[in-house]
Amino acid sequence: MLIIDDPHAEDALPFLRQEVLEHLGYESLSQRTFRWDDLKFEVLAECSDHRYWIWSVSDDEEESYAFVVKRPQGGATIGLMGTSGLSPSEFVEFVQENLIEQAGVS
16 A cells, blocks of 8 residues: 555545535434535555545544545546544555455446
């Protein structure tokens, strides 16, 4: 995994910020409305040619990660999951191994 130190990382998202926020609201346990200020950017990483944007956020008082995964062929996914006590870089590896590879998404 490669951690990318880019102060403009959020500007390179494959979705508009509003699209990310709306999708997070759908995935939220309480269907809450998120604001961009609710998210704390943690890391931009690359793993197996997938690019990951990771933010920490509280969802119904549960610490969670909001994430965007950009696949090498251009598709992308938005998600929201509890941290399960993982660091942001451990979370990237977890998503890569358990959601991307097992689902056969490349």
